[in-house]
Amino acid sequence: MKKMMISGVTALALLTGGIAGFGGVGSSVEAAQATTKFKDVPATHWASAAINSAVEQGYFKGYADGTFKPSSPVTKAEMASILGRLSDQPNATTQEQNNFTDIPEWAKSGVSTAIAKGFINPSNYKGKLDAQGALQRGEMATWLTQGLTVVDPEYKQALSDVTNTVVPAKEYFTGKLASAQKNAVAVALGTGLMSVANDKTFGVDRTTTRAEVAVLIARYAAVAKTKPADFQGLNELRAVGLTGTNLNIIAPSYKKTPEKKVNPNIEYDSVTEDFSKIRNKNLVTLTNYSDLKIHNWIVVSPYAVGAKRSIYYPVFVDEGVITTLRGAYHSFVEFELNIKSSSMNQLQAGSLLNSSAVDPLLSPKTKTSASFGIPTNIEYLRNKGFFTVKDPVFWGDGLLHFDKALISAITLTTKEGVTFSVIDDK
Template sequence: MKKMILTGVAALALLTGGVIGSGSIGGSVEAAQATLKFKDVPSTHWAAAAINSAVEQGFFQGYADGTFKPGSPVTKAEMASILGRLTDQPNAAIQEANNFTDVPEWAKSGVSAAIAKGFISPANYNGKLDAKASLTRGEMATWLAQGLSVVDSDYKQALSDVTNTVIPAKEYFTGKLAGSQKNAVAVALGTGLMSVANDKNFGTDRTTTRAEVAVLIARYASVAKTKPSDFKGLSELRQVGLTGTNLSIIAPKYKKTPERKISPNVDYSEVTDDFSKVRNKNIITDTNYADLKIKNWIIVNTFAKGAERSIYYPVFVDEGFTLLRGAYYSFAELELNVKSKTMTSLQAGSLLNSATINPMNSPRSDAFTLYGGPSINDVTKSRGVFTVNNPVYWSRGLLHFDKELISDVSLVAKEGPTYSVIATD
């Protein structure tokens, strides 16, 4: 193993703990340092390997009392210094000046380097970084996503594509995810760079700990070397953002319905398999109890395992549950304009004669409850009567592949386009 000679400043930092603020990254310390064990980081700690690796590379140091303090927060200045020293990160095409007035002297070069590499954009701040404040997970996601957009222009495109997507985090479903951080959180989740906590919140306002940063350093290096298109989750998020559905990724056998299978009353020149053409449009309904729009349509294959699973699987489906006869779940986010004060959930179900998009039922999984997704029960009272005129909630249906069952999905927008797809061989 190659040895790295520590300067007096670096050696002092190793004793006092914290983040090394100068020097190059990429080499290793001596073998004894590489296998450094901290008394507060047992081998069973979830981030033990990442912490030891981060210390080995010189990103972090332990404290004089033999601890690492994995749960301690990291300041913005500290994180900027770490990001500024990622040697594989290219410089941004457009260089912004470091005009922050509150950065301590020891961190100025590190912050400038992080800006040069595209992680931090001073234009998003009002002259002050609040450098000594603890870095939140939301801001961390923003910095890392901006860094990825410098590495590969397709990551920059992905940041744009997910603007209108459905994000698998509780804050999204409860309306508490800030618009300024939404896109970055989507990219962080879609690449596996970051994840939700046990309570299903991304935790945008939670501070970023030393242990988390140690893990993120390694993850970022891995993600930066991977093409955005290689992340299935990110591809889903982009597809939903652009079209309103992940159908083509999860159920690619569903194609545009052939003309011979379309009702003769439908002008086939108006038929499309582009869901964006009917997304958020008024759909022609079978009954007149309410106007109906479909905001998003999510498909989940309950039989998929591991990396083949939809990124939305944990949101809608409980672990271990599978459907019968090879069907997939169909979850549609609906917006209704109720025309009657006594409209019931049963009448809502009569709006569309479809087993795939059924306004009468909502997801019943424990997972969906944990994520805080709005269901029909949130907008109805006893006997299923709607309590609001413009409810928005998620419905539950089935996407069939069995030839003995009707598999086509057809939606006709009042504005004209007909969306129609069917399972193919």
Template sequence: MKKIIVSGITTLALLTGIVGGIGAGNSVQAAQTTLKFKDVPSTHWAATAINSAVEQGYLKGYTDGTFKPSSPVTKAEMASILSRLSDQPNTPNPATNNFTDIPEWAKSGVSTAIQKGFINPANYKGTLDAKASLKRGEMAVWLTHGLATVDSDYKQALDDVKNTVVPAKEYFTGNLAAADKNAVAVAMGTGLMSVGSDKQFGTDRTTTRAEVAVLIARYATVAKAKPVDFKGLNELRQVGLTGTNLNVITSVFKKTAEFKVPLGNRTYEDVTDDFSKIRNKEIITDTNHADLKVLNWIIVDSSVSNNERSIYYPVFVDEGVRLQSGRYFSFVEFGLNIKSSSMSQLQAGGLLNSATFNPLLSPQSKAFLSYDVPKISDFIEKRVFIIETPVYWADGLLHSKQSPPRAVTLQTKEGPIFSVSYTP
């Protein structure tokens, strides 16, 4: 994997690439403008990144002494900036720049950005809409496709997260477009991009000059790392592939020993610790009020340090909340097909006899409510379900140090039995 170095640009690029205040100057010019922007005080959230980007020749200020950090960046401008990542490798078989709407000054930059893997003309219909402001969803696509050119495992990651749970409000409200989802997941999993204070990723929001300065620096850092180095990305990939992040969060749960699994008329060969084998399959319930499927299972360890937290922590758990050692938060997305004409919330809780998989209650944390995650109360009135096929998230606990130890077991109607137990 090649290193990505943020570097200056050639004299030719200097002469042709300054458009709308986005361009480059030599290091002397950059140094002269550093810390002299009237609208970028040292307290500005992106001041360091802006000054660095100017020093490196990616951006420059305006003649009136401003930087205009909140001004949007066009697609043509961003393509030209990305083309200047001098050590970004080219794709093996780069596509042809067949866009018909590229300004003359940006044609070379767009062609180079295509060669470097950031832009795929196949995703467009002959025009880039080059003068339009670049939105964050499309920015995520460009940057993660660039990472996929650097390291094929990033390309694999983009595929692995296809069915993942994305920790952004748009995902839970159904407003995250399929065309953006994989890129948003990888961008968030690597820390390249994140949600705002409103919990939205903001796929339709324009990208500002300040954000571009920050993203260029972050991209250089992420591109030097391997995908496996990012715990958040590991979680997103595992949830995408299996439906759970259990094995990323903790290694103390293993396949339950044969003599501890209630097999009935099954054999131990039916037992698995691979959650994907039971994901989205009908689970045998204790009552016959509803058919039940487990769509996703998220584990959060509240005892670890902040930098070791699950990427899902901010979605489900309030800051400062901690469980006792040996206990994990368990959040389960259930899909029900209610058979009764008036199934109650209490009867939902009786479907499974499990503290870990408990469809009775949804989380009540402020975090959970702020993300607009589907919850059981969205589908009931007077504790009776008013929707026949609700899909919602429920709250549970996973214990690693129970006495006596209990296996966590789910048996499907089709055959596989998922069962794991604490194994020190």
């Protein structure tokens, strides 16, 4: 994709059209000069480089008082006008009409073009865009990811694939991420288009600022020219959404257990390496204290760096802290119990399965997992380790081994007779 630019004619139109929240858009000469004059954008500002670049390219200019106002909110009409002028964004195959009744005159053309380019879907609204309202991050994620589906249909598939995924944002784990925005947030995070804040929240209800827009313009251009399959994080989110686990991406050497290594009492025709076949199903347990289901299984290598690092690393693992033994990976499993006995304790929960990787005995105890609000079994335990509820849902903390002396098959069987069994075949 070529660098996305807006023309001088467009810049003049914006400047005279009243997009006050953006301070207008000037010529490249004015822009270059403005980069050194923003009193409120020091070199140490987190978005200074992106702001300077956006100004140099003609997206913005500063205000008459020498400021950029990086923290000022951006309205929906303003952002739609900017998105509508991304020249390298193709038009959507199916064109929808601009039927909004609350668009100011200066923004009507820009909003119509943003719709034509696939960023805004009028059918998601009820005739009004709330054009003068501040654009929130959740809606921004929706607009940008919808735009990506026009650039590459595989992004549309990705948006579908992540429907049931584990989203690496605090709102997901605390149950505050609306299903209507979940998929867009997941794809935005999986591509690196957007990220969580220091408090680990995505901030779907936070307003989008001028500084963020400057950053997002550059990021969108980069993501749009990248194939979805080239983002490991997005691949993990899609895999978890479709199957319940990222095992095949993070630990691909774990394959279907050979017949000779499977318990002879198990009919091998029933064995699968497809985790989706046992996901959310009641499993056969060693003890009868509780029924047990697994919703998701996340594997994280503590040794991977850069682009190879799991998107779930910062969710579960403290930076630079390796607590695994003999080359093991972290194994985090989301369990759902249906406790049968009048009382069941933590040790009895641990006796339900015999696997170091899939173990409901302990939950993550890292600083980062706590900051993300990961549900743990501790929340449901009272004195002496007894569960206080009959149907807890929590994450367990285990180990996926690669040491030949410790490796054994991970075998889980549903009460319907389907067996998932994998082992490291290196």
